[in-house]
Amino acid sequence: MIPENKELADQFADYLYVERRLAKATALVYLPVICRFLEYVEEQGLDVSTLAIADLEHFLVGIREEGGMSGRTVAKYLSALKTFFSFLVREHIRPDNVAKQLRAPKLGSKLPVVVSAEKLERFFDDIPSDTLLGQRDQVMLKTIFGCGLRASEAISLKVGDIQDGSLRVLGKRGKMRLVPIPSEVRQLLGRYLAEVRPRLVGQRSSERHLFVGRRGEGLTRQGVTKRLKEYAAKEGIDMHLHTLRHSYATSLLSRGADLRSVQMLLGHSDIKTTQIYTHVDTQDLEEAYEAWHEEDDDL
Numbered sequence: 397m398i399p400e401n402k403e404l405a406d407q408f409a410d411y412l413y414v415e416r417r418l419a420k421a422t423a424l425v426y427l428p429v430i431c432r433f434l435e436y437v438e439e440q441g442l443d444v445s446t447l448a449i450a451d452l453e454h455f456l457v458g459i460r461e462e463g464g465m466s467g468r469t470v471a472k473y474l475s476a477l478k479t480f481f482s483f484l485v486r487e488h489i490r491p492d493n494v495a496k497q498l499r500a501p502k503l504g505s506k507l508p509v510v511v512s513a514e515k516l517e518r519f520f521d522d523i524p525s526d527t528l529l530g531q532r533d534q535v536m537l538k539t540i541f542g543c544g545l546r547a548s549e550a551i552s553l554k555v556g557d558i559q560d561g562s563l564r565v566l567g568k569r570g571k572m573r574l575v576p577i578p579s580e581v582r583q584l585l586g587r588y589l590a591e592v593r594p595r596l597v598g599q600r601s602s603e604r605h606l607f608v609g610r611r612g613e614g615l616t617r618q619g620v621t622k623r624l625k626e627y628a629a630k631e632g633i634d635m636h637l638h639t640l641r642h643s644y645a646t647s648l649l650s651r652g653a654d655l656r657s658v659q660m661l662l663g664h665s666d667i668k669t670t671q672i673y674t675h676v677d678t679q680d681l682e683e684a685y686e687a688w689h690e691e692d693d694d695l
Contacts, residue, residue: 401434404444411483429476432459439547439617440636441625445490449497450634452477454509456498458638460669474498510643511635516541519631528592529610533623535581535588536607539563540637542581544644544662547637551615553606555593558585567663575661645673 408430412423436455437444456473477495484490511519520538524530540550549565557564561582562574577585597603597612605614621637628635641662648658659670 401438405431405434407487408480408483411486412479415486416479425472426476426479429473430480433477433480439621441618441622444484447494449494452495452498454636454638457509458636460672509634509636509639510646511633511639515631515633516643519627519633519635522631523627528596529623531592532588532596532607533627535584535592536620537624537627537640538581538584539577541640541644542578543575544641544648545575546641546663547617547620549663551605551607551617551620554604555589555606556604557606558589565663569665571663571665573660573663642673645670649673 405427409423409427412418412426413420418426433455434444436442436458437447440451440454442451456470459473474495477498478493481490481493481495485493520534520541523534523537525534536550539545540547543563543565545565546567549567552566553563558577559574561577563577565573565575567573593606593608596608596610600608600612603612603614607615609615609619624635624637645658645662648661649655655667655670658673659667662670664670
């Protein structure tokens with residue numbers, strides 16, 4: 397039986413100190429990386445015993461997108477992950493050290509994962525709208541894509557954050573930004589607030605979260621991730637929540653938005669993080685962006 401993530405992290409700490417006899421300074425570098433990785437594993441509904449190289453790459457690209465990764469940081473993450481998976485092999489939790497397949501130069505040129513226009517359109521259209529939760533999911537996921545949100549930003553939104561056609565977004569490190577809401581998303585949000593959310597909230601009139609669950613409470617990242625993966629699996633798409641954000645950024649650049657504006661819309665602290673999107677092939681995504689944002693030419 398695989399231990400819970402917290403227990404696994406504790407066991408890994410013992411492994412570093414007792415079995416590997418690493419210096420305390422080295423262990424203190426590895427442990428935060430692995431704790432962050434295990435949080436990602438839980439959020440994505442993954443299992444350390446079966447995850448593949450693509451899952452590790454998704455994790456690393458997400459970290460890079462969030463705050464940038466220097467060469468030293470890349471080396472630290474790679475070393476920590478390889479040591480952790482050696483530990484998993486030793487504990488018979490998995491048969492191989494999949495992290496050994498990671499290479500620093502390849503990671504340095506890793507591009508964001510995006511979805512073609514055709515797949516994006518089919519993905520959104522096929523989200524069932526015959527249930528309250530299905531209608532909520534369609535609005536929520538289109539909002540994430542249409543405004544380029546992180547998962548944590550989406551679930552933290554309050555009703556009052558919708559302001560005159562823009563969305564007030566609380567990003568990383570408490571930074572606030574305003575993001576224009578595409579016209580189609582504005583219409584969907586209007587119907588959601590008028591017809592869907594009141595029925596989900598019920599008697600919980602004090603609840604202020606924009607997106608709520610069947611009991612009227614705010615959502616968790618794990619819950620949103622699980623719903624997305626279920627929809628994506630039906631379409632045969634390998635999609636993460638960050639895939640929608642990547643597609644949003646690439647779409648903006650494909651339509652001529654300048655890099656500094658995209659940086660501000662995404663809430664990146666370093667424009668170097670935004671620059672990775674300039675290397676993505678945008679031909680298909682331009683069509684996707686026009687399909688969803690055709691009336692929003694002022695971005």
